[in-house]
Amino acid sequence: MASIKDVARRSGVSISTVSYVFTGKRSVKLETRIRVFEAARELGYFPNVGAQMLRNGRTHIIALSSPIHSYTNFTNYAAFFFEMVRAAHRHHFHVLLFAGEDEDEQFVRFADSNLVDGVVLLDVAWNDERIQRAKLASVPYVSIGMPMDSENLIAVDVDFEEVGRVAIDRLAESGHKEILFVGSDQSVDSKSKDVTESNYLHRITASIQAQARRRGITVHSVLTKGDDYSSVRCLLADTFDQHDEITGMITQTSIEFVNNAIGVLQLIGRPIPERTSIVSLASYGKTEMLPVQIDEMPLLPAAVCSKAMQLLIGALDGEAPRAGHIELLHPTYIDRGSIRRV
Amino acid sequence: MASIKDVARRSGVSISTVSYVFTGKRSVKLETRIRVFEAARELGYFPNVGAQMLRNGRTHIIALSSPIHSYTNFTNYAAFFFEMVRAAHRHHFHVLLFAGEDEDEQFVRFADSNLVDGVVLLDVAWNDERIQRAKLASVPYVSIGMPMDSENLIAVDVDFEEVGRVAIDRLAESGHKEILFVGSDQSVDSKSKDVTESNYLHRITASIQAQARRRGITVHSVLTKGDDYSSVRCLLADTFDQHDEITGMITQTSIEFVNNAIGVLQLIGRPIPERTSIVSLASYGKTEMLPVQIDEMPLLPAAVCSKAMQLLIGALDGEAPRAGHIELLHPTYIDRGSIRRV
DNA sequence: GTGAAAGCGCTAACAG
């Protein structure tokens, strides 16, 4: 494995010059620079990251902490992985993946060993154990998702309070009075006895209820365990049977649920959008490929991850305050005409 | 950040002793050992990985190269991520994630920079560009999936030839003569002009055809683009309309497809398993939660990743030959009674 | 059972 010394010798310059050629932190005569690059190429030289880490005290690696819950939606998760990697690469950072049930113990081992410059917490639950550690850690943490105890924390997320509010407003403005809210059931993590809801369902639900009360609207809430056709049929058939008065629907579910709901509602004589108005919240996936165009307020993994990375870099550079920064992203409402005046 | 020096000073021993206490490569008096650990704990000391890398020439990090194709199934993908992380952690390795479309260029930058001790290639296509690089690289590569050019390569995968063979055999032995094969459409990657099929569909298809010919069975092949209810209904209704003689079905699709197929077949008067026999290949997901129990030959992400890690470690330790090792894992047939005698 | 010291590859301060 060729080292900087070899390159220096071969190109007839000193090692510091080679270093400066590669870091670009000092101007080097073009001719020399070319000779150095040439030599490096010939020798197959790459700077040794270990040495750089040691010297610079920076690894340019972030940890992505991704616990698996019973309700974890892998599709959404993968989207965040990919977007996080993209965001990190844009800033020349690498991503170390920590995932799974045993995630916790692994975590302890590395978090302070200077392997990573910072940590991004994915899928932060309403009361997440990791938050305690975040506050004691020697490297900056950024939480994606807002936990209950968000004091003194760097966190990014879509503003789900606003999501709920806007969803209700849209339906209310079109005259809907009786609304069905369907959330995916993820109330209890199999492992812990605590209620560790994924934070955004919690926040959306609360904000929907509050806004509905404010506008004098009735919200019927149900949770769904399965997103397959027959589960959806049972759920919706039952609900609309008991509550014929429902005209609008808000879903916070997988895209499969929505897809099946389209079919079921058609079947029970309440087609979207003619007889049922609908908006899908916190969705991710190829929504535009559904047989019926559906309004949505999507998850924004790209925006969230990008912002998370920004905040992390800021904390590393000491530009931003190292803690206590909560950034709520403005949600997007995509109007596809699935809400009709009633 | 406390260093080994600080620990040495505080515990009144030399730095080499501290080092030996942590590596365990030399016996140290119990009393001393305790003093060292105590001091380390008090100072919050963790060995600096950068320095260890520099010194040992090993980073204990592997790269996981995960390109995104148009047909990428995120659920399956995430499963491999998680299993790979688990397998790596078992061997005290970390996992650096490389994912996305721009994956390639990123890849070049790091692959030889001593950041990783080895590379695992995920979702290797039938003719995958990454294979060339694998052969020239200075660190060992392990391919998950078999590319066309598998010469001189370390690769692990389920034996999909056997999967196809067994599926046909099972149906044949129950007297089925006319079989429908449904594959997920992933024939062409949107980005490249080449046909870059995910390798296993290619291999399953070929082996099914061959075995069917051998046993005098007719296989009708179709590809599916959508796995949602209406797509599935169209596809199956059409197919069974034209080929009333079909009694058996082999799917290599998402679990959603299978779920919808159960409903559709019921609807068109060909319920599983009474009138239609079925086996699902290369599946991953909560198959046992389907409304009808379905035979399957699942993907084995845990086994595959575990074996990949083993081979990688072998290559690193120079125990195994550094190249040319192809390991095909024996598939499992899970019999749930969805194949009936005809 | 323990310590002293060389050196891994790199960066950057200092010197020219």
Next chain:
DNA sequence: CTGTTAGCGCTTTCAC
């Protein structure tokens, strides 16, 4: 515009 050199934190050989 370029070179010399100290030192980052660790492991390991050699010496006791």
